[in-house]
Amino acid sequence: MVVFVMIDGLRPDAIDAANCTTLRALMSRGASTMTAQSVMPSVTLPCHTSIFHSVPPSRHGITTNYYIPMARPLPGLVEVARTAGKKSAFVHNWEPLRDLNRPEQLVYSWYHEPPLAPNYDDEMHAEAVRVITNRRYDFVFVYYGSVDTAGHAYGWMEPGYLQQCKHVDTLLGQLVAAMPADTHCIVQADHGGHDRNHGTDCAEDMTIPWIAFGPKIKPNYTVTRRVSLLDTAPNLAHMLGIAPHEEWEGSVVTEMYMDA
Ligand SMILES: [Zn+2]
Numbered sequence: 001m002v003v004f005v006m007i008d009g010l011r012p013d014a015i016d017a018a019n020c021t022t023l024r025a026l027m028s029r030g031a032s033t034m035t036a037q038s039v040m041p042s043v044t045l046p047c048h049t050s051i052f053h054s055v056p057p058s059r060h061g062i063t064t065n066y067y068i069p070m071a072r073p074l075p076g077l078v079e080v081a082r083t084a085g086k087k088s089a090f091v092h093n094w095e096p097l098r099d100l101n102r103p104e105q106l107v108y109s110w111y112h113e114p115p116l117a118p119n120y121d122d123e124m125h126a127e128a129v130r131v132i133t134n135r136r137y138d139f140v141f142v143y144y145g146s147v148d149t150a151g152h153a154y155g156w157m158e159p160g161y162l163q164q165c166k167h168v169d170t171l172l173g174q175l176v177a178a179m180p181a182d183t184h185c186i187v188q189a190d191h192g193g194h195d196r197n198h199g200t201d202c203a204e205d206m207t208i209p210w211i212a213f214g215p216k217i218k219p220n221y222t223v224t225r226r227v228s229l230l231d232t233a234p235n236l237a238h239m240l241g242i243a244p245h246e247e248w249e250g251s252v253v254t255e256m257y258m259d260a
Helices: 013-017 021-029 044-053 077-083 095-100 122-134 146-154 159-178 229-240
Strands: 002-007 031-037 088-092 108-111 139-144 184-188 207-213
Touching: 002 159, 002 229, 013 021, 013 159, 021 159, 021 207, 044 077, 044 095, 044 229, 077 088, 077 139, 077 229, 088 095, 088 122, 095 108, 108 122, 122 139, 122 159, 139 159, 146 159, 184 229, 207 229
Parallel strands: 002 139, 002 184, 088 108, 088 139
Antiparallel strands: 031 207, 184 207
């Protein structure tokens, strides 16, 4: 199984500031970089479209959180996985993510509007644990939205934001515990944030944590090359044992794999 975990709006420096023990343990268990780069604009839907299609917003044309069809469409990770006979599932609590895949590509999708409260992610998380425990899918995407929401409400790196980082870190520990031993996983953010917003090209918005672990990933390894969120889909495809699409612009981070 391959699992992709998104913690929307998680800044790398929040991992220590909020004492995120799960994330620190995953960094020891696998390979990571705390200086991975988002794309411009550093906004959730443009970022996610870039993550799943491995091209920048200048290519796919989605530059706001309001979905429009891609300027020059290309297959994303889920379409490439489907063509290869893999079953993909999405579990999320931000509705616009429904447009990340073309119709009839996912075999399972779960969404429910969350409450604006510290338990924002809890219902989605319970479903994600259930889906991973059932082990019926080759690829599972799990999206935690509450850290970003706390950033907008309290300000990035403020106590209310860090408290939410710590809460999601605890949930992440439960999610990882539910994963089969042979799972490969990437955990990352889509963008950071500053004050009560994000979307600019400043370092606080653009710098994201990026962590990969699994049986084929080197333990306790710091990635030396520059990683961008365009590299996520090629690596998830590689973990699924399928070739990246020829139009994807990101690349496999070969240095972090055991056979490198
Ligand atoms: Zn976001």
